[in-house]
Amino acid sequence: MVRVLFVCLGNICRSPMAEGIMRHLVEQRKLSHVIEVDSAGTSHYHIGEEPHHGTMRILRHNGISLSHRGRQFGKIDQQNFDYLIAMDRQNRRDMQAVLGANGAEVRLILDYIPNGVKGRDVPDPWYTGNFEEVYAMLHTACNALLDEIVATKR
Template sequence: MKKILFVCLGNICRSPLAEAIFKKKLLEHGLNDQIMADSAGTANYHVGENPDPRTVEIAAKHNVPVNHKGQQFKKSHTDEYDYLLAMDQSNYGNMVAEMGEDSEKLMLMRDFDPYGKGEDVPDPWYGGMNGFENVYQILNRSLDDFIVFLKKKHDL
């Protein structure tokens, strides 16, 4: 089974939304028995907390169930997961610092975005619902391409 970890700063906005969208897509593609997903944050601000209510609201708007408690990214995740997807360059750097090295497992979420390859997934924390909708749309299309990547790379 392939294991995917989505990582942002606090693990209450972007990464739990990515995790939830991805899990729904896995079900739709019949891959939920071959791939599992989780999410974490590089900071410990929200360990044990539910996702931001705006994350839950935007997910519900798109019929995506969210079920997650915040956790902090740690070095051991490098061994536990096949792919670690950072939401932005800052968190990518924080992950490299925690891991002690860069890793081929570590990627940016938007490496898979056909409309913004390599760009950051913006942090919607200080914005309104439009920011959360924008993040949903970025993640939704990026995850489509990530699933294509996984299918090709692992013959799923």
């Protein structure tokens, strides 16, 4: 089983959106029996809360359902997940601080986009309000990540 964890600040906008998109793609490719997906936040701000209404709206608009409650990223996650994926550089730094110097590798989601600009952040729609732009970025990146997982697990 390959386990993927997406992480943003509050776990109500970007990371649950990525979780929903990735689960949908995994189901479409009939890989649910070998790939599990979850999301978390680096902060404690929204523990137990449902995803932001903007996230839910854009997911529903694209035929994706999601049942999720916010949770906080912790050191134990490096033992439970094969892929630790941050939405931006600050979240990656916060995750690495939790994991310590010898912690697991944390990658940025947009680094998976072929020919993309490495080190690029997914803008936070909590502040920008642009859930459509974030959805497009995450959809492209999740497809590329899934391609990589499939290629490396053959």
